[in-house]
Amino acid sequence: MxxxxxxxxxxxxxxxxxxxxxxxxxxMSKADAALMTFSATGTNAASGGTSATLAAKAVFDDSIAGKLTLTLTNTGPGASVPSDVLTGIFWDYGGSALTSLTLSSAKAPTVITNNKTTGSNIDLTKVGGTEVEWGFAKTTASSGLGGASGVLKPVTQHYGIGTAGFGISPGFGLSGGQQFNYGIITGYDSSNPAVNGGTFVKNSATFVFSGLPTGFDSTKIQNVRFQYGTSLDEPSTYYIAPPPPPKxxxxxxxxxxxxxxxxxxxxxxxxxxxxxx
Structure with missing residues (x-):
């Protein structure tokens, strides 16, 4: 040769x-896109004005075929009033409507009452074997999920989960439990009697959805809204995308x-x- x-x-x-x-x-770049993290901060005048910070994070993971996992975390200070409790999250999807998406499981690693652990690995879809505490809502209506008549801050997003009903039409599927019980807090901060007597998820909960279509693109999740309290007129915070980094x-x-x-x-x-x- x-x-x-x-x-x-x-x-x-x-x-x-x-x-x-x-x-x-x-x-490798495509695999990294399977995990999407959204975080937001805000203030709650009811618990201290500008010095009381609300903070939350949501991580969406579609690495398992046909499933979407959402880990919802309260990253703010301890709760002092009911409107400090993280009770829901709403979002939009920029692709085709996720008409087959259903909530298949909702788990809380730790549940607390009056700062004491009262349960672990709790199924939030059947607390006590019967009561649904966190429910899932979806709609194809152009106006979004909406809310009670006259509400100042209706839900314009098309997908969401919550532990309160928020006045959203039952026809859209949201079936949260009563008041703010089983909402998410990091702990207690000079809390009032209502908060001291409540039962909450500590730090975070994980939700698994099934029915994810082939071709789902997690980068199209958008317009993420974190909701606190039991009314849509109570505080909510939005994820704001940071400016694009330099080349x-x-x-x-x-x-x-x-x-x-x-x-x-x-x-x-x-x-x-x-x-x-």
């Missing part, structure tokens, strides 16, 4: 390796892959046709 032929083979191999590397990088230099893996590809192409391009004697 001549030296010229060997060099030509090396060029082709380099091209193949670099192309494979580019595909691998692309697949970054390509990752090392991508740079190496593109470099190999360029080298391989140049090697092949410079070779002359092989002539046999």
């Amino acid at each position: 001549s030296q010229l032929y060997s060099q030509k083979i090396v060029g082709y191999v380099a091209c193949c390796i670099s192309a494979l590397a580019v595909v691998t990088v692309s697949q 970054k230099v390509p990752e090392p893996t991508a740079t190496v892959a593109l470099g190999l590809f360029a080298v391989g192409v140049l090697r092949v391009a410079k070779k002359k046709p092989l002539v046999l004697a």
